[in-house]
Ligand SMILES: NC(=O)N[C@@H](CC(=O)O)C(=O)O
Ligand SMILES: [Zn+2]
């Protein structure tokens with residue numbers, strides 16, 4: 193059966209409920225009282241339909257750390273979280289800095305088939321920050337890489353960063369930067385501020401992020417290339433982005449006159465925020481529980497508030513999970529020895545509802561924008577983040593907006609269980625995820 197009838201959904205949470213007939217991977221009909229004898233019927237009364245989510249920042253850990261996540265388990269977590277496409281970061285072992293590793297991740301993602309897995313290529317060889325990786329070879333591989341990042345590490349050398357931006361421009365790609373001036377974060381354990389002083393933890397100053405973001409925006413504007421800022425965490429970064437985006441719009445014609453042709457089509461400077469930086473703050477560090485350790489660190493309530501407002505306003509373009517599974521032995525240990533990172537794929541939507549929808553900062557159209565349309569646009573995906581209209585790909589998610597659930601790390605699909613939301617009851621539930629007409633997850637279960 194290649195037909196599915198979704199009954200009683202509200203498109204973007206707006207208007208009266210409609211039925212959606214999916215046939216051969218596309219939305220074939222939208223109307224009321226639709227019927228089709230051959231279709232599988234999904235009763236979705238009262239559920240909100242949005243385009244499938246796109247995560248620009250996922251750590252799938254394969255190859256190398258399959259004891260914490262695999263492409264199969266990470267894809268399952270993604271589908272259960274409402275995602276139809278994820279971008280897999282390059283900090284695997286071996287590093288995805290060449291076409292062989294890239295094509296392995298790409299092929300494995302397709303074999304699993306629950307979500308479109310797009311490998312991100314490393315910017316520098318071995319994430320070492322010294323020598324550019326062969327971006328062109330990765331771009332021309334079967335995976336057609338269009339996002340490059342050394343995430344986990346900052347491309348700290350300004351000349352390497354400039355060259356990376358120049359090459360990426362020629363390849364119609366984007367450089368996603370983990371903005372952290374490494375000289376300012378040597379030994380850092382927590383956001384530099386009152387809480388870190390109280391707890392005796394070495395500080396990670398906001399300026400370590402903001403200085404790199406400012407530098408990279410200037411470089412991207414100078415060469416007319418595309419820059420994407422990963423996991424924005426401070427109010428100051430929001431101010432820098434606001435300035436750079438305004439300047440980007442203003443100087444584009446001048447740049448063209450000076451012979452610098454800006455990369456066409458997609459946004460020049462873009463940025464993401466994680467669900468955990470929207471909801472959690474360094475108040476949580478008082479327990480010294482490393483489940484709260486993440487890079488960049490949890491900041492203050494004033495920062496979180498600025499991030500929520502910037503996301504609502506569009507200064508921050510999208511939500512990305514930075515889903516970062518870690519083994520028990522790397523989390524269940526003393527704070528200083530623990531690895532930074534938290535799970536995010538299955539909790540992202542609920543955290544966005546809690547922090548953005550409930551307080552009235554975003555409506556469901558806004559959720560579609562920050563979790564699907566904008567990330568798809570930034571990465572240049574043409575078949576995700578599409579409007580829910582007849583003839584468009586049936587790549588979508590159905591959400592029960594009134595449900596709530598209690599997070600249990602052990603019950604999540606990831607191999608690892610390091611969720612900071614353990615025991616928390618969060619609003620909204622992903623009911624069904626559909627990828628090109630195929631149901632990948634339904635009612636909390638994967639459909640293989
Ligand atoms: N976010 C994290 O704290 N950790 C990430 C790396 C990264 O995103 O910088 C990881 O790979 O574990
Ligand atoms: Zn990072």
Ligand SMILES: [Zn+2]
Pocket residue numbers: 249251281343344514516
């Ligand atoms: Zn990351």
